[in-house]
Amino acid sequence: MPTPPVPPGALPAFPPGFLWGAAASAFQTEGAARTGGKGPSGWDDFADQGRIKDGADASRGTGFHDRYREDVALLAGLGADAFRFSVSWPRVVPGGSGPVNPAGLDFYERLVDELLGRGITPAPTLYHWDTPLPLDRAGGWLERDTAARFAEYASAVAERLADRVPMWITINEPAEVTLLGYAIGEHAPGHRLLFGALPAAHHQLLAHGLAVQALRAAGARNIGIACSHSPVRPAGDSEADRTAAAVYDTLVNWTFADPVLTGRYPDEELAALLPGPVAEDLSVIAAPLDWYGVNYYAPMAVGAPEPGPAADGAGGGTEGAGGAFGGITLPPDLPFALRETESEERTDFGWPVVPEGLYDLLTGLRDRYGRALPPLYITENGCSYGGLDDGRRIAYLDSHLRALHRAVTDGVDVRGYFTWSLTDNIEWVEGASQRFGLVHVDYATLERTPKASYAWYRDTIAAQHATRGTSG
Template structure:
């Protein structure tokens, strides 16, 4: 593990984009202001599903303190800020009238970012579905995709003149698996393989929204997809088959339609609703960049006599045709996730090999780690340092990577984990909402300054 003084990172390509990320539900708070409606996650939290009881309606107070957080970004020297727009703040009912007061907030945020020379990089969907749509079926209902495109058009009509890059969806795999298949996240459905329509409708929503964004004059349209290298737990055929199925369901089920216009195999395509071939033509419209969220690899094997398995707080029923295993021999984050920096390079090389020229320029849209408190922040620095070196090696191997967003700028409400897991470069006191930059903030600031200094020389 590196200790101060840290070795300088090798030079990244000229024009490489350095940024940090956040999401609306995890940070904004102000749940009852601006005419915002409730989201499915608001209802999930109100039902007591956040384990430490953290007040998600308060978040980190970003809605009131956004200027302070933009100043922190400027202090980093960040080129871009990846934030998300809250769908129920803009269209409270999910359909129908646009809430101009909700859009006003993002208008102010975008102006503040531009004033500091920071590229606004909004994500239109970071899991907070308007509650009326969730109650009507959410992503199981094709109508949700149509409503999402209308919302995207409304946001772009207001912001496209100043926004430098757009992401339609964040991590559709997690929404499908955790929200609809296993019930661990909102909306809490436990449908197992019957959750597959939620994947298709999210992908369709992406395609329809990308079309709407471009029609409104949006520049640089992409998506943020989570990817994890999947390793078989053993050499036997059963373990390899289980790992292959998991890899298909969590990786290729999403990247193949986006980048090739086809599902990984005909059996999966046959389970999808609607005019699948026509939808795939919409889903596969060319992207300006492909966002990759990477945290750790997964080890998967055959289920053990129907016994449930789990990883990182997620329980997997024993009647599924795969089981999750712990990654052997790796250091662990505060979340219990294995620290495997080389997995980022392997993942990017794998995408490059699978898709070739069909893979757009890549942006790492999330990468980061949780540790319990500021006393362990040196471990966050070691994590980020090692992953950036792995990313640099992938670029040296020929993968076209254009930028990197660390997750996250500040500590935030980490979904069902609440305030217990801290990913931020900036510490948040949840009693006072006071921000305190950590050592990792200062380290990242020095990294960005050194990279920009090299580019300028």
């Protein structure tokens, strides 16, 4: 039975000016995959290979390209302050390099103007995993040249939109691209390189730094990056479990945050495995940011790999039990294995619901980086649940926002929150089977129907807006 809705306005007041938003990405929503001059992406190719589990038509998405005004109206109905969307690199530069597609830029200009006309801050992400296919086939993020091409693309977008876009995100979740796309092959481009995937990490970070330079040169301001983070906990008390958890923590969390925020990699042996003039690159990667984006879904329990089945089918070459790897198969020859995270509640994706993990994560980032940590935004947080009467999503959002408020009260400088996601969308390899949206999408008709959680979030935002000027 669904959890009863939480009364609107029950949340404590966040600081004045706190930004309330929702998020989406191009590949998952836009559709129009081969129209308007758009070129194919690596994810389009991955879908064409039949790698989307339920056969969902990723080329159609949710029809956002043609129905964006309808979705902007839904945002306005929420009272959202901001909308985080992504720009499709192959829609703007179909070949990955070379000529810019004017029709692609025209679409994003129309979207930005529609948002601004409704009083909603556009917050575009320049890379949310859809690498142009020609670059993918030339090696993708394994090649240093991809970083240079990304900076050219960033410059083209900023030259058109920097006068109107007040908030920019360079790259989304480079850890997932590296681990899922290049290390274990569960996501596009499908490489299974294990630790040979590390060049993809470095080149994404370099691309981020070069894009920051390009954006600022074009007059853009208020620039950040969106990195996924999960508190990592040893699955047991053994030294082997603690070592495995430390390795995983370094790879997934600090390999990406440390270079951006401190200008160094967390481990010298790791840095020695990376290509190119790493020291020079780090000076680019650590270009000062205006803010840092945190994507949080769940903590991870990690232990030493064991032969045979692991707890809850996690690790040892079987499916992960939660966090960013729910439903993902890990090879048995990695030096860590994912274990079951204790939780009374799980989402339809099997991810544990642990709101205190968000508090632990945010205070941990503050303690690790101190003054080097810029203001934070929660750039993704949400859950997969079916049904229009989605009381469990309401309970999830309420509990995570309360954990976030505790972190803010305890001195963590968080400036805003974007829930994932505005509408249901194509959930990468899971297709249409996992529904993260505040708004239900009928994939046969593309009709939108707001869920109970949409009304709850609308009322929550209204209550928060009503406290502005009185909270502090």
